[in-house]
Amino acid sequence: MSCEGETVALLRSGGHRLTPQRQRVASALQHAGGHRTVEELHALIAHEQGAPMPLSTVYRALTTLKELRAVSEIDAGGRSAFAWVDRSRPHHHLVCRGCGTERDLDPALLQRLGDAIRAATGFEAFLDHFAITGQCESCRQGAARA
Amino acid sequence: MSCEGETVALLRSGGHRLTPQRQRVASALQHAGGHRTVEELHALIAHEQGAPMPLSTVYRALTTLKELRAVSEIDAGGRSAFAWVDRSRPHHHLVCRGCGTERDLDPALLQRLGDAIRAATGFEAFLDHFAITGQCESCRQGAARA
């Protein structure tokens, strides 16, 4: 499938070697969709690909992919979470601090912010792939009750 | 000074006890301005207040203050950094990935984003104290030249 071709091209272009481990991590992330913690990825790789992989290798592959800007990293409550960067369709996430649920956010809203920042300050914000934390509607109602 | 009164009121309102440690941590953060890692705070407290404090106490005080929304936490490259939340004047940062410079951003712009998100999705974004990465004007011009 096309995913693999994309990974191959990315690694080649960065002067890195094309190893099965890197392809497996990339594949897991591409098919997972959304942010995954390293531990989640580690489990996904073992289950869906049939063979386990040392955690340290997952970390190293992610480091490489991050250098290439193929994945993005966010902080998920003290641990790292990664997502595949879909260059053709930028998207953003609303991450709830209460229940951890992730939902997509209309890119137009952020684009408007980026435009406003640029107009006001000349600063170009990197908003390709953004995660905003907060509280989802149901958690907010739960908190109000308590 | 007024800072102390603010802290006293905050702790009282949360049903927490007013201890010297919590006041010292709050004071250090109020006077530091901007984001400080826990280690930086720990050192600031020791130096500027004359007496050291166990790291664990700093952590616990910060946890309490964070629950009260008196401080905000951000991820500073794997470790936590905290800043005092100035309710009277919320502020945000544009952090340049090129030169590392930090500059303030008009809060109104983010408030507009927060309102739009809430209207569209019901999700309440925590935008009290936000850091946006990107590229400042001079770095962008430098990159364009190269």
Place this chain on the structure above:
DNA sequence: GTTATTGCAAAGGCTTTGCACACTT
């Protein structure tokens, strides 16, 4: 053949926790 990368295990750094004592209320 060279050199980057992996696997394993051990170390590292930041943060949290258990428990007895002290202090706020």
Place this chain on the structure above:
DNA sequence: AAGTGTGCAAAGCCTTTGCAATAAC
């Protein structure tokens, strides 16, 4: 007096690193 908060030290967790073996180039 009652119960929360502190200090100390130890444990916990996520992540990184050293080194020999392996695989990509």
